[in-house]
Amino acid sequence: MNTNQAVITLSCLAQEARLKIFRLLVQTSPAGLAAGEIASRLDMPHSTLSFHLKELSHAGLVKSEQSGRFVYYSTDFSTMNALMAFLTENCCGGEQSCCLPEKHS
């Protein structure tokens, strides 16, 4: 992951429709959902959904697999994990303590 890739990945998620699609796929992973199922769950026109799925695929955030007439989409976690690592890289000069989430008891 480098700056340009990270900007592409973040831009892709920084959009209400795409963020909802991504989170829905995160929650239904690793199985994924067919495009039409995503459209009906999110009440989104097919053309709009298709546009956003293409963006998400291009950014490497989701992957697709055709099965008959259906195209199943699911999360590609490697990109998401690489992004998170990039954002906190060399946190606190490598000390890695100030940037960790606080533990909840």
Added chain:
Amino acid sequence: MNTNQAVITLSCLAQEARLKIFRLLVQTSPAGLAAGEIASRLDMPHSTLSFHLKELSHAGLVKSEQSGRFVYYSTDFSTMNALMAFLTENCCGGEQSCCLPEKHS
């Protein structure tokens, strides 16, 4: 964190200049840097930097503290951590295994 907040936070980071500023502050946290030091390290005009710092502050990604004529900026990790949690919320239906980064030996 909700969808709208996440979109604001992600939009803020999805910009080359702001991403560089944020990462620089991550790496120099928790001390932070004065605005002018950020500008010179990233070779960025002051007006441009100021615009982006305002965006980052508004999104809660950085915090600032005035000290004499200097304004020190540093990362606000709570927002970053909330964003990461939101993105992987209910991952894999709560199973939380498919979405973790792979361990490196």
Added chain:
DNA sequence: ACTGTATTTCCATATTTATGGAAATATAAA
């Protein structure tokens, strides 16, 4: 008060991007 340094605001221009209906394409079943 005056000078020097630090930071922010103003502003006009240029660029990028989301939307959804209709048509096109792809696959499966009758």
Added chain:
DNA sequence: TTTATATTTCCATAAATATGGAAATACAGT
């Protein structure tokens, strides 16, 4: 081949956002 269902592409319109020089503001030291 005909019909039905799934998904994608096309396209014109509308909206949001980054840039950086010049001026304004804020603060400290003399």
